Amino acid sequence: MHDIRAIRENPEAFDAALKRRGLSGLSGEILSLDAERRSRIAEAESAQAEQNRASKEVGAAKARGDDAEFERLRALVAEKKADVARMQAEAQALDERLREALIGIPNLPLDSVPDGVDENDNVELHQWGTPRQFNFAPVEHFEIAGVKPGMDFETAAKLSGSRFVVLKGAVARVQRALAQFMIDLHVTQHDLEETWTPVLVLEEMMYGTGQLPKFGEDSYQTREGYWLIPTSEVTLTNTVNGDLVEHASLPRRMVAHSQCFRSEAGSAGRDTTGMLRQHQFEKVEMVSITDAETGVAEHARMTRCAEAVLEALELPYRTVVLSTGDMGFGARITHDIEVWLPGQYKYREISSISYCGDFQARRMNARYRPEGGGKPEFVHTLNGSGLAVGRTLIAVLENGQQEDGSVLLPAALHPYLGGATQITAEGSLA
DSSP states (O other), X not given: OOOHHHHHHOHHHHHHHHHTTTOOOHHHHHHHHHHHHHHHHHHHHHHHHHHHHHHHHHHHHHHHTOHHHHHHHXXXXXXXXXXHHHHXXXXXXXXXXXXXXXXXXXXXXXXXXXXXXXXXXXXXXXXXXXXXXXSSOOOOGGGOTTTGGGEEHHHHHHHHOSSOOEEOHHHHHHHHHHHHHXXXXXXXXXXXXXXXXOSEEOHHHHHHHTOTTTTGGGXXXXXXXXXXXXXXXXXXXXXXXXXXXXXXXXXXXXXXXXXEEOOOTTOTTSSOSTTSSOSEEEEEEEEEEEOTTTHHHHHHHHHHHHHHHXXXXXXXXXXXXXXXXXXXXXXXXXXXXXXXXXXTTEEEEEEEXXXXXXXHHHHHTOEEEOTTOSSOEEOEEEEEEEEEHHHHHHHHHHHHBOTTSOEEOOGGGGGGGTTOOEEOTTSOBO
């Protein structure tokens, strides 16, 4: 959410930043609501003061025995009391309208973010690794002979409908190994704290990280009112919801492996084959809570944490910075890491690393106490996949496929698989 004071102080800069995201002229509407709200508050305070003065005079009139004045003042007190109640209600309604307006406006991009309309305007930062040259035509993950016995879409459709999968045997074990490997790497080498959180959250937590109210259709809600998390960004970030933390405790770096749930609203017809885009999937999520001074550096650090996973798994990738037209609602800057998928012969997104500034913190009212004293300040938040487990599984399978239908597995996974080095063409570990 945006700081109304910053908009008052420099509406031109606010509009200029939003124009880069394809929006324009919003400061006028926001400041008009703000001025009307402040006017009602001032009127209510003035009426309250008149009511207080009249209340004091009522007692004096009664003591003098001036019945006419007493009745006049008592009527005035009642009138002012009604005026105060009305104006306060109007101010409250305007305050809610202002909050709703502010909460629906996306974050402002950093100056370094490239301008653009969509993903075609993203800018590549670097590539790592060389895509393998096959002496046969590589296929997509679900077409590999050794993978087929362990990737059952028909049973999943019977159980839950489309965009679900049942993993079995060797494939299920490789997916579990990937998640364990990622968590271990982040904890032992990247200094992230392993965390386990619920997958059901209260509505206010979804507001805190920006999934609500704008993107409610992208998530699932239970009859009891809980929301299923689209990623553990929601739970990890909201661990500081409403808190005033000590500056010395920052940065807080967390990592969690969880099930995630997305309705994929608006993605009909996209990636409907295989397990690239599912309603239920696993993710290893990283979240950092820090301050304004270290936020940008923390973003670079988090990007390296995600890249290190792919490098350890020997998977070629490229890192891009998203343009203003492709960036998510809550981000000030986002790095996408795209892994090479030979079955599609293209790079596909496997991680998004976003720096949100104090945008989420204002929604959560999450602040820290400066070390030298002074007024509490809002924390700054970052989040990123480290990595999406299912998509990493796809990349491992496609990049390791062999002409006979077997899959050679990265050396980093061998200790997690009891020393097994491949999925055979028959679908077992060996």
